[in-house]
Amino acid sequence: MNITEQLNRQIANFQVLNFKLHHYHWRVSGPHFFTLHAKFEEWYDRAAAYTDDLAERVLALQGEPPVTLQQCLGLASLKEAAGGETAEQMVRTLAEDVSILISELKETAAEADEAGDRPTADMLTDFQTELEKDAWMLRAFLA
Template identity: 55%
Template sequence: MTSLQNTSTTTETTQTTALYNALNVQIANWSLLYTKLHNFHWYVKGENFFTLHAKFEELYDQATVYMDDIAERLLAIGGQPVATLREQLELSTLLEATGTEQANQMVSSLVEDIATVSTELTETIVLAEQVSDQPTADLLIGIRGEIEKAAWMLNAYLGR
């Protein structure tokens, strides 16, 4: 009986660690997106400058909220959020801006990033549900819904 309990505890610990790690990837990605969106905000040029300049600002403001909400949730459940740029760059699954993107390339890059983050959010939601952490799953489901709407809008801008 003790062996079975130890196996169960080990599995729970492994699943919890996987959840912590996945949440840290989300924090890293939102940190990278925050910086990338500032780059785009500052360097966008062309006939759609005003539209994109404002949209990029809206998105980096939202990235700040997502990063903070996920980090605070991670602290609330006993984890430790990555809090240095070095750690965040190592963990992020996204690419930094090159600084040479044209306006439509900026938008396309964001659509790709949102698709990556959305897929990873889905995986992290599953991890949260495996450890019966519905509040974390709910937080991530809300974020996923919001970024899917943002992707739809960005795709519409691109005429897709």
């Protein structure tokens, strides 16, 4: 898979994550409602920004980003929300998703670096840094 294809997989992942976070934002309930409702909104805003940055990078590399939900679902490593999750299940699922994203971003950044594409590698490393902080927060919530 070339760098553009790998970036498109991440666009798809962040689109799926964006939908999942909206779903969780609207459906979360229980004693952690106020905390998680606000956090899910913060994260879906960031997922949308990452999607835009990735798509613009793909275009800069003369590629074509995925533009339909069907394309994104076919490319993504992440799965849609199942529906009916408890707040704890939502957080557990997001922790798993963030782990997948970190791993894939790290792999793609290394390949971009090897190919001499520092702008892509730097962008993905920045995303990874933010997601590693999110992973820590999710683990702390579940502890």
